[in-house]
Amino acid sequence: MLTETADPAAVLAARYGTAPPELRLRWNSVVETLLSHRSVRAYRADPLPEGTLETAIAAAQSAATSSNLQTWSVVAVQDPARKTRLAALAANQKQIVQAPLFLIWLADLSRLARVAEAQGLEAEGLHYLELLIVAIVDAALAAQNAVVAVESLGLGTVYIGAIRNDVTAVARELALPSHVMPLFGLCLGYPDETAPAAIKPRLALDAVLSREQYAAEGEGDAVAAYDAVFAAFQTSQGLPEERWSARAIGRVRTRAALHGRDKLREALNRLGFRLD
Amino acid sequence: MLTETADPAAVLAARYGTAPPELRLRWNSVVETLLSHRSVRAYRADPLPEGTLETAIAAAQSAATSSNLQTWSVVAVQDPARKTRLAALAANQKQIVQAPLFLIWLADLSRLARVAEAQGLEAEGLHYLELLIVAIVDAALAAQNAVVAVESLGLGTVYIGAIRNDVTAVARELALPSHVMPLFGLCLGYPDETAPAAIKPRLALDAVLSREQYAAEGEGDAVAAYDAVFAAFQTSQGLPEERWSARAIGRVRTRAALHGRDKLREALNRLGFRLD
Numbered sequence: 130m131l132t133e134t135a136d137p138a139a140v141l142a143a144r145y146g147t148a149p150p151e152l153r154l155r156w157n158s159v160v161e162t163l164l165s166h167r168s169v170r171a172y173r174a175d176p177l178p179e180g181t182l183e184t185a186i187a188a189a190q191s192a193a194t195s196s197n198l199q200t201w202s203v204v205a206v207q208d209p210a211r212k213t214r215l216a217a218l219a220a221n222q223k224q225i226v227q228a229p230l231f232l233i234w235l236a237d238l239s240r241l242a243r244v245a246e247a248q249g250l251e252a253e254g255l256h257y258l259e260l261l262i263v264a265i266v267d268a269a270l271a272a273q274n275a276v277v278a279v280e281s282l283g284l285g286t287v288y289i290g291a292i293r294n295d296v297t298a299v300a301r302e303l304a305l306p307s308h309v310m311p312l313f314g315l316c317l318g319y320p321d322e323t324a325p326a327a328i329k330p331r332l333a334l335d336a337v338l339s340r341e342q343y344a345a346e347g348e349g350d351a352v353a354a355y356d357a358v359f360a361a362f363q364t365s366q367g368l369p370e371e372r373w374s375a376r377a378i379g380r381v382r383t384r385a386a387l388h389g390r391d392k393l394r395e396a397l398n399r400l401g402f403r404l405d
Numbered sequence: 406m407l408t409e410t411a412d413p414a415a416v417l418a419a420r421y422g423t424a425p426p427e428l429r430l431r432w433n434s435v436v437e438t439l440l441s442h443r444s445v446r447a448y449r450a451d452p453l454p455e456g457t458l459e460t461a462i463a464a465a466q467s468a469a470t471s472s473n474l475q476t477w478s479v480v481a482v483q484d485p486a487r488k489t490r491l492a493a494l495a496a497n498q499k500q501i502v503q504a505p506l507f508l509i510w511l512a513d514l515s516r517l518a519r520v521a522e523a524q525g526l527e528a529e530g531l532h533y534l535e536l537l538i539v540a541i542v543d544a545a546l547a548a549q550n551a552v553v554a555v556e557s558l559g560l561g562t563v564y565i566g567a568i569r570n571d572v573t574a575v576a577r578e579l580a581l582p583s584h585v586m587p588l589f590g591l592c593l594g595y596p597d598e599t600a601p602a603a604i605k606p607r608l609a610l611d612a613v614l615s616r617e618q619y620a621a622e623g624e625g626d627a628v629a630a631y632d633a634v635f636a637a638f639q640t641s642q643g644l645p646e647e648r649w650s651a652r653a654i655g656r657v658r659t660r661a662a663l664h665g666r667d668k669l670r671e672a673l674n675r676l677g678f679r680l681d
Contacts, residue, residue, distance in 0.1 A: 152456075153455065156460075157557055158434055163467050168469055180428075180430055182614075183610065187420065187610060188436060188439040188440060191442045202613045203613060204616070205616050244653065248650065251659070252657045253659050254659065254663050257660070257670075259669045260663075262569075269545035273468060274549060278439055332466070334459065334463060337479060339478065343579050343582065345515075373473070374524065375524075378521050378526050381521075381531055383529050384533070390535035405667070
């Protein structure tokens, strides 16, 4: 939904969690759609209007793809029973069941493997980590285009990385062939207005952008300022007050915090990726 | 540049390289921006208008990020000498020198490493392949939002994966700390209208989209049809007529075709990624 009337200063204030920062942006309806993103974790049951899935996928296919290899695919899941089984594999996130459409984005080298096999050719390159990275980037660029498209249509989305907790089981559920990695899920649906999602503030722009060479000099101050902004945001959402830095480190402090994804490399090996 | 008057059927015909396919899409200016993407490999020398870089990065930061970890950074390179050196590392692609702005997108775990260190905490999770994948996805989602933003402003872009040919040298040029991977470059500038880029056709929508479970039954026919579409596109662009399947397999047939990226895993190890 393009809300042409939104105030750029208000959007920026929400995005950076402060009084409007000293940023002079160029603004139009596309920029506004992008800046207004929020992840939606509560959905109405309403089905998606006809043509929504096709629009999302055509947008996804319009993204750049490395050497035009098109090393991604997507499975659209609408069957409630399958969504329930996938949710059980992904930390029981209720929005997977709630959203009318759950897309699983795949880093897919199997198409090239099949094309090579059909021609009786080798495809030695597929055995290298590089090609998995190509496929992951292809899939992510595609998915993000789909997100932007459906958000412009008034729908909400949320990525589900937790499908990587057990890629073996997800691959079995989706009948994936060898050389296909379930990368992330994406819920799509109408946001439940009774539980609206807010724009989440991010680190200051200068904390992620360097000029000419990597620079992290001001980072300590930027993180301290953001810790305060993030804690205030949490409070405003009725969530436990927490500093970003504490929360972020909690996600990576131990191997156990990875919820099974510490075994991702071995699981990918079993899915046919040698990762040389 | 939003060309509100573009004909959806014409855009779709270009995207799928046939008479307008049987797709009923939902259409607005955002969808049109997305569907109209083309990679631009010839740029005018004109500098970017003020605020363009900031708009791109604010859009990038507005993309979803796994667990809000924000594991990406970007270096903006404008210095002609540095662009020339980076081009030399990336298969001498002339558009890197030509475009007024070259962004290098980074999968960046170093920020979390610094935050943990400042707090005297462990960050064991950073040693796993999973966290590199988190950072790659974060960076790709962010970059794609930047692409959509600047395309809506009338600028062109092209991703440069060839910076992965020698990530060690790129990391040195950009003074990257440990735990940072140069993921891809992105040229930004005004398209040179004397060498206009065309929308490149893709595989049919059904070739990348499955319902409920992965299905590749119709793939052989889809690839054959696309081979013809792609060959016609090449001819229309004054390029050698070539089937897509032959070209794609050429990119992955041998280890040598990876142009150094067969050693990416070892290079990442040296950049501080254990990839457990």
